[in-house]
Amino acid sequence: AQSVTQLDSQVPVFEEAPVELRCNYSSSVSVYLFWYVQYPNQGLQLLLKYLSGSTLVKGINGFEAEFNKSQTSFHLRKPSVHISDTAEYFCAVRTQGTDKLIFGTGTRLQVFP
């Protein structure tokens, strides 16, 4: 069975500092990887996705993620965060041959001034 682990439930960081949100997955078959963001009282919005090709993926709002097959990781990074990045971030995996997303438990990013 597939699973996604987000190691940090909360990440506090000061504005303009870099941040990394960690995500590890478990799967015996090929996967497609996603990061979604959920702002307060809103639905989920896709930040970026890895389907194939280059392991470094760039997304919206200055975020990027790197797929590491050997470490089964897909960590999300941003070199300089803003107050407006405060939100819940979800890592998700979709296995080949299925359409459903399996989500991690989420990481709450809190950016302080």
Next chain:
Amino acid sequence: DSGVTQTPKHLITATGQRVTLRCSPRSGDLSVYWYQQSLDQGLQFLIQYYNGEERAKGNILERFSAQQFPDLHSELNLSSLELGDSALYFCASSALLAPSHEQFFGPGTRLTVL
């Protein structure tokens, strides 16, 4: 705005009752997904419909059912409600079934069972 609409936004009801949540996918999207977000279970896939047919089932209780109508909107029916059914229910849609097709999420329906 993702283009996916869900109604109602909030729903408060009592244990034992039945409710219907409605979802309208983005124009042209054939596939609809339902997810449940709760504090103890996180975000979980419930069920998927594609062009009116059930395509995949996840952790959906027998008390829950869904359908997709010819105009592609979908309804999630929750019956014999329990306190533990209180959650945020999301609908998502995608154009086709290929993995590159992003799932667009609606704003959710917050269900509170008292």
